[in-house]
Amino acid sequence: MEEQVDVDVLVAGAGACGLIAAIKAHEQGCSVAIVEKFDRFAGNTVLSCGSIPAAGTRMQKAAGINDSVSQMIADMERVSGQHDSSHLIATIVNESARLVEWLVDYCGVEINLYTNYKHVGHSIPRLHTQPTGQGSELINSLAKTVQNKGIDLAFNNPLRRLRTQQDGTVIGAEIGTKDHYYVVNAKKIIIATNGFGANPSLVKQFCPELSGSQYFGAQSAQGEAIEWGQFLDAKLGNVGSYQAHASVAYPHGELLTWSITEKGAFFINRNGCRFGNENKGYSGFAKFVMEQGNEAFAIYDSNIRDYVCKYQPTYKNLVDMGGAKEYDDLEILCKEFNINASNLRQTLENYNLIALGQKSDQFGRKDFGLSPLKKPYVITRVNAALFHTQGGLMVDEKAHVLKTDNSIIRNLFAGGGAAVGFSGLQGGDGYVSGNGLLSATVLGMIAGENAALECKNESLRH
Numbered sequence: 059m060e061e062q063v064d065v066d067v068l069v070a071g072a073g074a075c076g077l078i079a080a081i082k083a084h085e086q087g088c089s090v091a092i093v094e095k096f097d098r099f100a101g102n103t104v105l106s107c108g109s110i111p112a113a114g115t116r117m118q119k120a121a122g123i124n125d126s127v128s129q130m131i132a133d134m135e136r137v138s139g140q141h142d143s144s145h146l147i148a149t150i151v152n153e154s155a156r157l158v159e160w161l162v163d164y165c166g167v168e169i170n171l172y173t174n175y176k177h178v179g180h181s182i183p184r185l186h187t188q189p190t191g192q193g194s195e196l197i198n199s200l201a202k203t204v205q206n207k208g209i210d211l212a213f214n215n216p217l218r219r220l221r222t223q224q225d226g227t228v229i230g231a232e233i234g235t236k237d238h239y240y241v242v243n244a245k246k247i248i249i250a251t252n253g254f255g256a257n258p259s260l261v262k263q264f265c266p267e268l269s270g271s272q273y274f275g276a277q278s279a280q281g282e283a284i285e286w287g288q289f290l291d292a293k294l295g296n297v298g299s300y301q302a303h304a305s306v307a308y309p310h311g312e313l314l315t316w317s318i319t320e321k322g323a324f325f326i327n328r329n330g331c332r333f334g335n336e337n338k339g340y341s342g343f344a345k346f347v348m349e350q351g352n353e354a355f356a357i358y359d360s361n362i363r364d365y366v367c368k369y370q371p372t373y374k375n376l377v378d379m380g381g382a383k384e385y386d387d388l389e390i391l392c393k394e395f396n397i398n399a400s401n402l403r404q405t406l407e408n409y410n411l412i413a414l415g416q417k418s419d420q421f422g423r424k425d426f427g428l429s430p431l432k433k434p435y436v437i438t439r440v441n442a443a444l445f446h447t448q449g450g451l452m453v454d455e456k457a458h459v460l461k462t463d464n465s466i467i468r469n470l471f472a473g474g475g476a477a478v479g480f481s482g483l484q485g486g487d488g489y490v491s492g493n494g495l496l497s498a499t500v501l502g503m504i505a506g507e508n509a510a511l512e513c514k515n516e517s518l519r520h
C-alpha cells in the first residue's frame with residue numbers, strides 16, 4: 059500500500075518562490091505543505107543579494123523617489139526587448155509594490171531601499187533589499203513566518219514525479235526516490251524548484267555559449283521542472299536566457315560587485331586593452347569576458363574602492379581577502395599580473411579622456427561614475443560565471459502552467475526560476491537587475507493566491 063497524504067496545496071521547493079507561495083495560500087485558508095529536496099534551505103535565494111525591484115512602494119515615496127509602473131515596464135522592455143513572456147510584464151510590475159509591502163507587513167522582512175545606486179537596467183532606484191544585502195536574510199524571515207503559521211515544511215523530500223488523470227489534470231505527486239516514495243494528493247501543485255543552471259547537459263542544450271563556464275549558483279538547480287513539464291506537453295519560454303556575471307574575483311570566488319564598474323572601473327584583457335562596453339551590465343558583459351578566454355582584469359582606483367567599501371560589506375570582505383590590489387606604479391601592477399604595460403598605459407590615458415568627455419568611446423560607453431581614474435590604481439582579476447537560468451515553464455497571468463497549445467494544465471502552477479523569466483529570449487543581455495527575485499517573489503505570490511482561490515471556488519461548487 060502506498061503511503062498517502064492529502065493537502066489543498068503542495069509546494070515543491072523552499073526558496074523565495076515556494077515559501078511565499080505557501081504563505082500566501084495558507085493566508086487564504088488552505089492546508090499547505092512544502093517539500094524541499096535538500097536537508098536545508100539550499101536554493102539560489104540563499105546565495106543571492108536579496109534585491110527585489112518594485113515600482114511605487116511606500117519606501118520609495120518615503121525616500122522622495124518618484125517611480126511608476128509604466129517607467130519600470132519601459133526599463134524592462136528597453137533591456138530585454140520582446141520575448142515569450144512579454145504578456146506577463148504588466149501584471150508582474152503592477153503587483154511588485156504590493157509584494158514588497160506584504161513581505162514587510164506580513165512576513166516581518168526588513169527592507170531597505172538602495173538609494174545611492176540604480177542597478178543595471180533601472181532608470182530609478184527601485185531595488186529593495188535586506189539590511190545585510192544577503193538573500194539568506196529574506197529566507198530566514200520567510201522561514202520564521204512558515205514556522206509561526208504552522209505550515210508543514212519537509213526537508214529531504216524531493217518531488218520526483220507529478221501524478222495526473224487521463225486528461226492531464228494534475229492530482230498529486232510522488233515524493234522521495236524511485237524506490238522509496240509516498241504520494242501527496244493535492245488539489246493544486248506549485249512548482250518552485252528553480253531553473254537548470256546546475257545541470258550541464260541542459261545548459262549545453264539551451265544556453266550553449268555559457269556551456270563549460272563556471273557556475274556560481276546553487277547545486278539544487280537541476281532543472282526537474284523542465285523534465286516534468288516536457289512529460290506533460292508543457293510549453294517552455296525564454297529557455298535560452300540567463301543571468302551571467304562578468305566579474306567573479308579570481309581566485310577568491312567572491313563577487314566583484316558591479317557597483318565598482320558603475321563607479322568607473324573598466325575591464326582589460328592580458329594585452330592591456332579594453333574589449334567591450336561595460337555599460338552593458340554584469341550579465342550582458344559576461345560574454346565579452348568569455349571571449350577573452352574567460353579572464354579579465356577590472357582596473358579602478360582607491361577612491362572607487364573606498365566609496366564602495368563604505369556601503370557594501372561583501373565587497374569590503376573581498377578587499378580584506380586581498381582581492382583588490384593597490385599600486386602607485388602601473389609598471390609594477392602590470393609586472394605582477396603579466397599584463398602588457400605600454401598598452402595599459404595607453405588604454406588608461408584614453409579612458410580618462412573619454413570619461414572627461416574629450417573623446418568618444420569606440421565601444422559606446424556613456425557612464426563613467428567617479429572617473430577619471432587617479433593613482434593609486436586598484437586591480438581585481440575576474441572571470442565570468444553563470445548565475446541562474448531565466449527560462450522555464452510558460453505560465454499565464456495567474457501562474458498556471460501552459461501546454462504547447464496554450465491551454466492550461468489544470469491544477470499546476472509555477473514561479474521563480476522554474477517558470478519563464480522576463481530577461482529576453484536568449485543570452486545574458488536582457489537581464490535587468492532583480493529579474494530573478496522579481497519572478498520568484500511576485501509569481502510566487504500570484505501562484506499562492508490563485509491556487510488558494512481555485513481551491514475555495516471548487517469546494518464551494520461541491
Ligand SMILES: Cc1cc2nc3c(=O)[nH]c(=O)nc-3n(C[C@H](O)[C@H](O)[C@H](O)COP(=O)(O)OP(=O)(O)OC[C@H]3O[C@@H](n4cnc5c(N)ncnc54)[C@H](O)[C@@H]3O)c2cc1C
Binds near residue numbers: 071109279
Ligand atoms: C550569487 C547570486 C546572487 C543573486 N542575486 C540576486 C539579486 O540580488 N536579485 C535577484 O533578483 N536575483 C538574484 N539572483 C537570482 C535569484 O537568486 C534567483 O532568481 C531566485 O532566488 C530564484 O528563486 P526560486 O525560489 O525560484 O529558487 P531557489 O531559491 O533556488 O529555490 C528553489 C528550491 O527548490 C528546491 N528544489 C529543487 N528541486 C526540487 C525537487 N525536485 N523537489 C523539491 N525541492 C526541490 C531547491 O533545493 C531550492 O531550495 C542571484 C543569484 C545568484 C546565484
